[in-house]
Amino acid sequence: MNQRLFFSLIAASLVLAAFAHYFTDHAIFQFVTAALAVVVLAAWLGKSTESVAHYAGDRxxxxxxxxxxxxxxxxxxxxxxxxxxxxxxxxSITGAIIGNMLLVLGLSVLLGGLKYKEQKFNAKLAGHNASLMILAIAALFIPAVFLRELPVVKIESLSIVIAILLIIAYVLWLIFSMVTHSDFLSDIDPQESEPLWSKGISILMLALSTLFVAIVSEWLVHGVEYISHTFGWSDLFVGAFVIAIIGNAAEHSAAVLLAVKGRIGGAVEIAIGSSLQIALFVAPTLVLVSLLIGKPMDFVFTPFELAAIAASILITISITRDGATNWFEGVLLLTVYIILGTAFFFV
Structure with a gap:
């Protein structure tokens, strides 16, 4: 698509979504226009990511x-x-974790596998990702296990300690994977592609597209909340699936786009890397930030959420540990996601 036409479409979708959000009270109209804007912005973010990856590598x-x-x-x-x-x-944290591991990775593996019989990425990276995923589920399970044995104050203290340790572990992982051992975890036979923009413009496009995605996603979430109450959906289903899918729609498209172009390493980095970042950095950061605003949040998740995260991690480790993917493995990931979505719907 011509770039001028592409950016005209982006501008038109943003204007229409903004008009619906600020100047109308029709919830369904607001939802539809915001959803269309997210779809267009998803394409922009996907192109920006692909262009940045050309200069910096898929990881x-x-x-x-x-x-x-x-x-x-x-x-x-x-x-x-x-x-x-x-x-x-x-x-929403639960939904983001399982959504990236099952929906994003599943679609990427499936659609990429339909074009390429087998796609390979660094098996050593898959092994380290598996270890980090096990760390994440252990950190989530421990506060829930001790919930009945400890008073609320001690549970909050335990949550703070776990949050700090997870953030430290994540920072050390970034140093290990991108500094001291970056050559061991590099891409395997990366597919070459022509960048759309220069390095500086590519980074600017990635930042701008993400900014607009954040703004429009918030508009869309408000519309979803209204519609969910209309249909009687539970807060657990809305937070874990509806909001998570919409909030990460643009991120999803970038991973699928890379996989279809034979760059499964980049798709894995987006899908699993995003889940790990949420579990090891975003969630712990929210626990610490809640202390600063005087409303402490603990690290105790419900049994439903823990079961969903554990199931997602187990199937993801099983499929990615050999560093190779095919379309049927994508089907398996998506099947688990649909099962969990159905279960959450009936909770």
Missing amino acids: IGGFLNATFGNAAELIISFFLVRDGLFEMVKA
């Missing part, structure tokens, strides 16, 4: 995409924490 490109996408998630969650909506925050 760093995927990391930047996940970081910019999760920055929006962190901002939205902060406002939920400020309002004391802790259960909604935890549900």
Whole structure:
């Protein structure tokens, strides 16, 4: 598509969504226009990520995409924490983790596998990702296990200690994977592609597209909340699936776009890297930030949320540990996601 036409479409979709949000009271119209804007912005973010990855490699490109996408998630969650909506925050965290591992990775593996019989990425990276995922689920399970044995004050103290340790572990992982051992975790036979913009413009495009995604996603979330109450959906289902899918729609498209172009390493970095960043950095940061605003949030998730996260991690480790993917493995990931979505719907 011609770039002038592409950016005209972006501008038109943003103007229409802004008009519906600020100048009308029709919830369905607001939802539809915001959803259309997110779809268009998803394409912009996907192109920006691909262009950045050309200069920096799929790992760093995927990391930047996940970081910019999760920055929006962190901002939205902060406002939920400020309002004391802790259960909604935890549900959205759960949804973001399982959504990236099952829906994003599943679609990427499936659609990429339909074009390429087998796609390979660094098996050593898959092994380290598996270890980090096990760390994440252990950190989430421990506060829930001790909940009945410890008073509320001690549970909050335990949550703070775990949050600090997870953030330290994540920072050390970034140093290990991108500084001291970056050559061991580099891309395997990366597919070359022509960048759309220069390095500086590519980074600017990634930042701008993420900013607009954050703004429009918030508009869309408000519309979804109204529609969910109309249909009688539970807060757990809305937070874990509806909000999570919409809030990360643009991030999803970037991963799928890379996989279809034979760059499964970048897709894995976006999907799994984003889940790890949420579990090891975003969630712990929210726990610490809640202390600063005088509304402490603990690290105790519900049994439903823990079961969903554990199931997602187990199937993801099983599929990615060999560093190779095919379309059927994408089907398996999506099947687990649909099962969990159905279960959450009936909770």
